[in-house]
Amino acid sequence: MIQTAVTIAIICLALSMLALVYRIIKGPTLPDRIVALDAVGVNIVGIVALICIKVDTTAYVEFILLFGILAFIGTVAFSKYLEKGVIIDHDRDR
């Protein structure tokens, strides 16, 4: 029962990732693309958690944690770039 549900869920997540990739390619503005990229990161975390159940191992759990952190840092860097045009700046005013 669990194996069937996991397979269905992986297919659903793959379909949703397809939709997000469409938004990344098409997205009219740059922030649209970054929002979709952020959602793709969350999607990858979900897929890896499902694969953990599917192959019955806890080896990929560290990957989930690490990828969550990396996706968050990437989103923060992108949004700083959008707001100011630089990622690392020298004035500590804001």
Place this chain on the structure above:
Amino acid sequence: MIEIANIIIVLFIILGAFFHLIAALGVLRLPDVYTRNHAASKAATLGVLCILLATFFYFYFHESEFNTRVLLCIVFMFLTAPVAGHLLGRAAYHHGVKMEGSKVDEYEEYIKVKKSNEPKKYEAYKKKLEKNL
């Protein structure tokens, strides 16, 4: 016992996949960045919470292993997702993306008053806001 656990796990997995599909649908169909960001940051976070909880329950009931790292993943996701959503919304506004179908922009006025560096103007603006409340 294990059958009930299986039903709970399957329920959480299907719920998580459903929320992920809704998030993707929102990103695909909604009209502008702010609504898309709303769909992506809320629905996708709930979906990933459901799937990670299912993973935790699976390892707890089938392998009798209390996996703390999965719980840590849940906590971390819930800490970072709202922050990332807020930062993206702010960055989109400062990048100059207009809201679809709305002509009122009160934040623009606030930024103008704040950037003008005149305390009197700022106080007057604050008083006006409080009166409107």
